[in-house]
């Protein structure tokens with residue numbers, strides 16, 4: 001008799017705890033794969049594919065799956081690699097030259113006299129930063145251009161140039177105060 | 186007499202006020218050219234509404250307020266617009282920004298001023314009016330005044346800032362001595378607009394004449410002129426608020442939400458001119474001092490080239506540079522080409538005697554003197570350490586953004602560390618990082634939206650294809666040339682070919698146009 005009672009109590013407890021755990025699993029569910037999000041948050045979102053993946057998120061996924069190294073994103077530069085190394089607890093390593101070099105940010109500018117309105121650049125732009133209609137001149141919305149350069153190659157008349165973003169008083173930064181001691185070669 | 190609530194820290198640097206506060210404010214003669222910057226305030230720059238060649242009247246709007254935090258800019262005198270182009274502005278970077286260059290015609294022909302009945306207008310209309318008259322804070326921060334007024338329906342204490350604690354600067358002192366009645370009238374206006382229960386005017390005890398004048402002007406009204414001890418930086422908005430009301434304004438909290446708000450005396454006077462006389466902000470009082478022949482205060486039109494001002498004050502031979510603002514919070518001007526802005530309260534000509542070259546920096550000995558002097562109750566040596574090590578997150582955790590860049594810490598540091606330079610550096614790095622993070626977020630959103638659209642298009646195309654390839658139950662009445670299976674491919678192929686051909690033709694045209702430099706004629710745009 002007492003054996004049965006004990007069994008019942010244990011079974012009841014197991015059911016109860018199971019229900020609590022099940023409820024907790026649904027109520028406090030963690031979004032799947034937060035690591036990809038964390039890595040994606042560090043990547044600069046230029047979407048230039050220089051890392052060898054078709055965008056920042058695919059590259060983030062590849063890093064998570066240990067398929068890619070952390071030093072393949074040129075727009076993110078050394079700073080970006082350092083942040084990735086911090087996040088993943090890895091050693092810092094310099095940018096892989098095979099992927100490209102870190103450059104100051106530039107934006108695409110279309111020479112509107114030459115543009116023939118073929119829309120090929122619109123199709124290439126990963127962030128829809130180009131506006132224009134077929135057979136009409138196209139133009140780049142500078143504030144939305146990430147500088148990925150993906151529109152350059154498809155343009156049949158080579159009318160897209162990358163222009164450096166000039167410093168303005170608003171974007172200007174105070175320099176590091178100490179006259180930095182650099183070895184003059 | 187209300188009790189004073191001392192703030193933490195503070196310093197007593199040499200005042201250097203006697204040089205410039207003795208003489209009356211004088212008008213600067215019209216310069217041959219005015220360079221009026223379109224961004225003279227915190228927030229978005231104004232959008233130009235005039236073009237080169239236009240004739241403008243004094244007080245005519247030349248830049249419209251753009252965005253929420255912005256204010257209008259006006260022609261300081263009548264004349265002709267020579268250009269709307271980037272010119273060097275009064276900024277530590279020495280970079281160019283959009284300016285309206287005006288050649289005065291000397292007639293001082295005013296635009297027709299509209300009387301604005303602010304007493305009977307509703308709140309938002311008054312604020313829009315002030316924005317369109319370009320009234321911003323003249324104490325140095327140049328925050329658009331209409332936004333400050335917009336905060337609360339009722340206010341406990343309105344603090345009027347006449348402390349002017351920074352060495353060398355005496356423009357508010359002279360303004361209070363000479364135009365106290367206008368300030369008094371302005372205070373009454375702000376008080377009514379903000380529904381303030383009480384008004385306190387804070388003035389440092391080194392300005393007895395200004396205190397006298399303000400007491401006289403405010404006599405009839407229920408306004409308390411409070412004399413505060415001379416201690417830098419008692420003129421900081423937070424420090425003066427604390428002194429007069431005992432209230433702390435934490436970072437990120439609007440003062441209005443705590444029932445207090447602080448206006449500079451110059452701003453209040455500008456508000457009076459704007460609301461009672463319909464005058465936009467066209468000029469300001471600026472102290473010209475340091476190594477000049479005739480130090481003093483002048484009233485100058487905005488946009489007056491700084492070189493014109495310094496020539497008016499008489500430049501000494503041994504001047505090594507100029508400081509825009511005070512010696513503690515100002516910055517060294519990269520050039521004197523720029524025009525005077527609404528923030529320009531003082532220009533100091535530096536020479537080796539007044540401003541000896543800074544002694545070399547030594548390592549921090551963690552003596553804590555800087556923390557004792559800091560009015561914001563920070564630990565400057567920790568902030569310095571993290572800024573130096575580029576650990577900006579740690580600096581932010583230690584309230585870097587509470588730092589008002591007053592320079593008290595650097596002034597007392599026995600190791601001569603230019604602490605404020607490190608804080609400015611760290612702040613601008615953090616802002617830049619925030620900006621690029623925002624840009625990345627925007628790019629991510631747009632990229633995801635594009636992918637979703639492409640996904641949808643692909644699905645829809647596939648659905649259409651499926652719908653067309655399934656044989657229709659009732660054949661169309663007209664006999665078809667092509668079988669349903671060929672239908673989707675058939676029309677696509679010619680258009681593709683067509684497109685390729687058109688592109689090839691266009692490429693040839695463009696190449697020809699490039700090759701023939703002279704050939705500027707429009708090519709046949711048909712195909």
Ligand code: SF4
Nearest residue numbers: 046048049051056073
């Ligand atoms: S290289 Fe960097 S910015 Fe370009 S797509 Fe790859 S992760 Fe994104």
Ligand code: SF4
Nearest residue numbers: 125145146148149151
């Ligand atoms: S406009 Fe060109 S460079 Fe700019 S984001 Fe689009 S494809 Fe990239």
Ligand code: SF4
Nearest residue numbers: 115116118119121155
């Ligand atoms: S690809 Fe070149 S020619 Fe074609 S629309 Fe874009 S800019 Fe114009």
Ligand code: SF4
Nearest residue numbers: 549550552553555598
């Ligand atoms: S006063 Fe200077 S030396 Fe002393 S703790 Fe502060 S930074 Fe260091």
Ligand code: SF4
Nearest residue numbers: 559588589591592594
């Ligand atoms: S500059 Fe900043 S840290 Fe230094 S004393 Fe002033 S508020 Fe404190």
